[in-house]
Amino acid sequence: MKRLTFICLLFVCSFCVDAQHLLDQAQEQFQAKNWIDAAKSYEKLTKLNSYNPEFWSKYAYTSLKTENFQEAIRAGLRALETGASKKPLSLILAKSYTGIQQNSQAAKWLKIHMEEGKTAPDRIAGDAVLAALAGSPEFKELVNFEAPESQDRDEGWRADLDYLVELMKSRHKNLYHTVQQQDFKSAVLQLRKQIPELSDLEIIGEFMAIMAMVGDGHTVLYPPFEGANGFHAFAVEFYLFKDELYIRAAAPELAHLVGTKVIGVGQLSTAELISKAQRYLSRDNDFQLKWITPIALSFTEIYALTGAGIAKRAEFVLESADGTVFKETLNALPLMRDPMSRFAPEHWVEIRKSEETSSLWTSDPENFYWYKYLEEQKVVYCQFNQVRNKPEQSLAEFAKELFSFVDTREVRALVLDIRLNNGGNNFLNKALVQQIIRSEKINTHGKFFTIIGRRTFSAAMNLASDLEQQTNTIFVGEPTASRPNFYGEDDEFSLPYSGLRGSISSRYWQGGSTSEDNRPWIAPDLVAELSAEEYSNDRDPALEAIFEYLNSQ
Template identity: 25%
Template sequence: MRPFFKSILAASIFSSFSYGYGQQINEIAPEAWMADVEYLERSVSQTYPDFESNPGAKEFHSELSQLKSGLASKSDTEILFGIQKALGALGDDGCNIIPFQKALNTKILPVSIYAFEEGWFICDAKNKNLIGEQLTRIDGMEIHEVFEKLKPYLNGDNEYYKQRLFGIYGLVPELLRVAGVNGPKGKIAIHLASGKIVSVDAEELSEYSKLNRKLPNDGYFSLNQTDHKNKNYWLEYLPDGKTLFVQFQQISNSKEGPSFKKIVESITDGISSGKVQKIILDVRYGGGGNGFKLKPLTDLLRDSEQVNQDGNLIVLTSKATKGTLLELTSILRLNTKAVIIGEPTGEGPNTVGDVKYLQLPNSKVNISLTKIFWPTSWDFDGRTTQFPDVPVSFTFNDYKNGGDPWLKAAMDYKVETRKEALNGQLLESLASTYTINGRKVSIKQEEGRLWIQMNRKIKSFFEFKAELFPEHEGVLGSSINNVKLHYKTHENGDISPSNLEWKSKLIPIER
């Protein structure tokens, strides 16, 4: 539900957090910092949903307690990153202090890096001689060790998104020094696979933001060389004329062009006319917007006989798939036969979103906190990512040659063996309405097939509809990965459902 990093880095980091209310920080007294930290601690406890149940709540309090006990001996920079580390304990990218707001005047190397399959490479740099070089060490330390040092300061839901953040924060000398990576002030020595060691000065964010940070087909469709720069959504047909490629970067109306509603209507027209046989949804870049706008689209794809078939609906994900686009991915995974191709997502199915901004009273530092729980699974589902059905490897060679392995995998995808049909006795015996974990769930027949369905509640995106297939005696598999229906056969021959297996957890089924 919140804006987040786009492409190799966040476009939003530059526009949303490069502001400040007044001058830069200048030697704030320990007493003033103490008031700021205590204000933050109260605000987080009051704002974050069900805060004390967060696995990182205890660590958050502990980090702030340590910070408060040593305020008198710490620099402003150490205090600021100490706050960032405490917020990092919550495991939520929406709870953070961004080092690039005007009040902080944080410098960053004018170098754009990305973690490819082979390692970290320089994609663009102010010093053009560095482009294409592989980065192996930072200030003499192996890059994976630097990542481990910085991880507590990287506010992300999982390891995959933190890797994306490292591509930014690993280039900030001030943070490296606070995290224990020794080196000179204001610069970083980057060690290259070619054997060269180059000292690079950190500069203003404006220099860094000039660099190319694009990934494959990000706002551009390579198959027909069409530019869609700065569009929240766009669509193009593949050369076969039957496959529709749709990219979503934000689920909100674009400033120019058709509204989101009109885009959904265009997709509807394509399906209704029979022109669209297959849809590839690209949700790799972006994430903000309004999740309640999604339902007409997800219902359309769920109810389409043509599109909602194995191999006819494909979703492309990356480490940066988060927010509303993660919600879209989750809803489609639970309600259609969509195949997920790409990388593990930047968030899990149950996220906290909708950002509230606050300003610390003395330092005037701006902090974001998330405030609303948006589930797309059961409350107990603690997964912090969603893994793809078909993993994709992105190499530096792909990047250099303009290749898009996600799109190639989608175009090459072959449908697996069709599932066998259920027998008539199971169809008749299981069809009914049940209660699962306090929710009404229906098992029903539709044209000789058996489906399990649960509708969403108000202010929730969690709903599912899945086809059931025979797996082995007493268990039916479903069109949702790792979701199964257990049933039992009684002595009198009656058959009744016993448990819903949801990602390895058994939930009792009641009449």
């Protein structure tokens, strides 16, 4: 009997190992977009475990990708039966039914998809797979967003406004979580009346302001960067050091402005300019404003909206390091760089005095994740800049490598730096958090530090909340750019007349311990705000605060 039991156990263990190997293989194939082999692997997994909704969902998706529409439908319906989310599967089913020319079923699932709030109508209308459905009456009824045929400018803008408001009402998880419904309605009606009197730029500004009224950072109208209404930019980079606005970097021809403090622009003081500009900026809290306000002030159109300049020129009042106050007129240029970049282009002149060295946190900011062993301090420094997988190494693989390194070295502490991380894919955080939780060597008070700041946003905010709730981390730096409980998820849209783009928050994320957690941010345990002098001398007050803490123990 014991022998039989032992044989059975061996069989079960062997089965589990084979299943795990198959799952690892399927995930690798899926990540590599090897749809044919991934479909075969997920089909096998559904036979090994017919109750797992993820297996059925992935099998449905890979079957769609390989144009095996009947199997995609079978797998998609089974995935729903086992509890998978309707949002992605309804679109898979709509496309699959289109593939076998069952337009009524395709329209049915497309309607479900739109009601779930995952995809705006304009994106559905441009979907290549659904093109065969485009001529049907059901499709035209669902995707009715075309601009007025008359090309009348006022009618076009009003059509955009009406379309935007309806999108916000249908897509937002809780549109009136901050703004009063009557205030929102009044602002929309007022803009509708004013459209004939306003310039295109002023209308764009009012659209931005209406989005900002909602009170969350993912409900936002993006400044247009091309086309007739494309915004322009000054060839300088601003930054708020503590509460003072500086020119942190500039194109070589404006190198003499680097390091100057902005006293005012036009007839406005810097404080007045910032206050007026923030009317147009969507945000979760005041520290997100510290991140995005300097970005907005690089756009010349913001100065025209605030009355601090004209469309393509503004006069700045600046103060140099020796206290000299002078004026400089800056002219606009077409936008030549990504305004969301963490730092200025490499060929620009920086405020930092040394071009040969840089602080750890500024040394490799566009690398999604990396680490370095600081031999003198016996500290592992890990910078995590984007919650996305690298093509050559997934975040899960990186986390495993990181903790394998930690386990085999003499390590006093781990520093996880997420101050530059403005988000990505929330569902990738789990692998890193699990590695931290498992590590008895690191997950102890005084041995794990997380640097946070004004750009810690979206998926990175959720990571900070997970670390607060599940680990023994000590937070260092500035408050985060978002709340523990926040409205998020980029549900993007395009307006039919103007082509303006933006996003609407379609999910509620509860990172706090309860739904009543109303904190505006996660606050640092060790406050370390950056000054202009510290930055120019390549000092990092956050890392210095950690070293001081460790040395005091």
